[in-house]
Amino acid sequence: MSERDDEEREFDIKWADGAEHKEPSARARMLAARWKDNPPGPVPFRPDPAHRGSSxxxxxxxxxxxxxxVVAVIVLLGYIDFRPY
Known part of the structure; x- marks a missing residue:
């Protein structure tokens, strides 16, 4: 690509990023249509600290x-290997 093509491409990216109205992606449109009649329930990003574990x-x-x-198993195996018969 020539330097002129790079400049035109950068201009096109700036032009597209500066658009006032941006069309949502196909996935965003699909989810919006699905959630219009049946919205999803709330889902926390992270669980509460009280629900982290039993202890x-x-x-x-x-x-x-x-x-x-792991250390106990290694020591036990070493003891069994060096034990006199």
């Missing part, structure tokens, strides 16, 4: 428990 522990505690179990 409310943070994720680092779970990570520590998993890593502790």
């Amino acid at each position: 409310g522990r943070s994720s680092w505690v779970s990570t520590a428990v998993v890593l502790g179990c």
